Amino acid sequence: MKNISAHSFEIGAIRPPSEGASSSLLIRVTRNCPWNQCKFCYGRPYNHEKFELRTVEEIKKDIQAAEAISEEIKRVSWQLGYAGQINHMVGTAILQGDPDLRESHSFLTVFNWLSSGGSTVFLQDADSLIMKTPDLIEVITCLKETFPSLERITSYARAKTIYRKTVEELKSLRKAGLSRLHVGLESGDDEVLKHVNKGVTAEQHIIAGKKAKETGFEYSAYVMPGLGGRSRSEQHAKNTARVLNEINPDYIRSRPLIPGVGTPLFDEYEGGDFQLSSPHERLRELKTMIEALTVTSHFCFDHMMNGWRNESGSFLFTQDYEGYKLPEEKGKILELIEEGLRVKESKHIDAKDLVAMAL
Ligand code: SF4
Incomplete structure (x- = not known):
């Protein structure tokens, strides 16, 4: 051969x-x-x-x-x-x-x-x-x-890069055959975005997302439960929902925060300047966000980092790549969140444990 x-x-x-x-x-x-x-x-x-x-x-x-x-x-x-x-x-x-x-x-x-x-x-x-x-x-x-x-x-694609492209450029890329963009949205809250140095504002996220959607791209947006830590959890949830509602991505994909060893956010966590939220706190944050969503997206938990467990000890959410269709399955996600909240925190996979294991 x-x-x-x-x-x-x-x-x-x-x-x-x-x-x-x-x-x-x-x-x-x-x-x-x-x-x-x-x-x-x-x-x-x-x-x-x-x-x-x-x-x-x-x-x-x-x-x-x-x-x-x-x-x-x-x-x-x-x-x-x-x-x-x-x-x-x-x-x-x-x-x-x-x-x-x-x-x-x-x-x-x-x-x-x-x-x-x-x-x-x-x-x-x-x-x-x-x-x-x-x-x-x-x-x-x-x-x-x-x-x-x-x-x-x-x-x-970075949202900032899409934001900088003209509508004509995006149209010509779409026409050439580029069809789906995977974008790390992470948060729709300006304070959180600034704190983690994402290099893009909520408004720029919205302009980029709308431009990409209007020029015919499938938009797959990644959001990060826990990125606001304990102190910015609620504003992170509400403002992320607001930005998602404006864009209405085809896919919203959950990637809970696990600060990698050696990153500045990990150092802040180790130094006590950033408090990692617990599995229940993240579920409540997710609940706030899901309740506020008016999108017609697929909401996906298609990664092992979504380590919440159900009452039988299996993954709480399906890890299917098509996820849950909104708004039809919004109630189902909210019911699963309630089930997850009934499961003891110690039974869920906790970001703190994953960080400790990586040390
Ligand atoms: S999340 Fe990582 S790979 Fe993505 S833009 Fe930021 S630094 Fe680059």
Whole structure:
């Protein structure tokens, strides 16, 4: 299988869990985070490494490498009589021919992507829209021409970057084929946003979100229960609901705060300047936010960090990527919150314990 091992392409550190579920092909268009200053993160997912733009030529070479791997996998499928279908038998045959491919992220990514239908791509890293718009359009066009089976192309984007793009730029990106933006909203409260150095105001969040929605993007907004700590919990909940109501994202995804060791917010917590809220306090905060929502979004708890338990000891909320549809299932979420509040605090996964374990 030399034809496969001769090709590789660069893959970044992370992608949203929902993109993992669809086994999206990962194409790295920039390296790391251009902001790196959010107090709870500090670019940790990218090992604090320096941000770098990649050239369009470099990215196109990666797309060509992914295409070459894809063509070889399909060739083996035809050779084995599976008519281009990518299944377990094809994978086994390829790995028997070249066991080293087990360690090849490029091969594994393309194989999983093809076997899941080959229809979605995620552009890495933290803020692809920071690329010059014509360059990003060239990359997206190249992807669509190379892989006509693509139905969805998605990316992380900072709200501030979307805010700075013109409506015409966003329209042209959408027209080129970029379809969904994953945006770290975290909070809609200006004091909380300022405290954690998010680099964006609530108003800018609203303008960015509305612009993206009006130009046809699917908007996936990540919110962070607990980010206001104990002292700003209520304003965090109410103002986050207010901003979400203005944007009406397609998806709202809950990512409760767990300050990473080595981040400035962790240091504030250790020094006693920031009080982490307890599991019950976070549920009450969530209740305040959910009650105030008037959106038609899917509300999702699609990550293990949503560690609340129900009375049977299982996860309180489904971790499904489509979550709960609002407003239809608002009552259901509120009922589950009440159930979670009946469960002893010690039975829930507590951010404080996770922080202590990481030390
Ligand atoms: S923008 Fe995102 S990746 Fe960058 S520091 Fe903030 S939370 Fe981390």
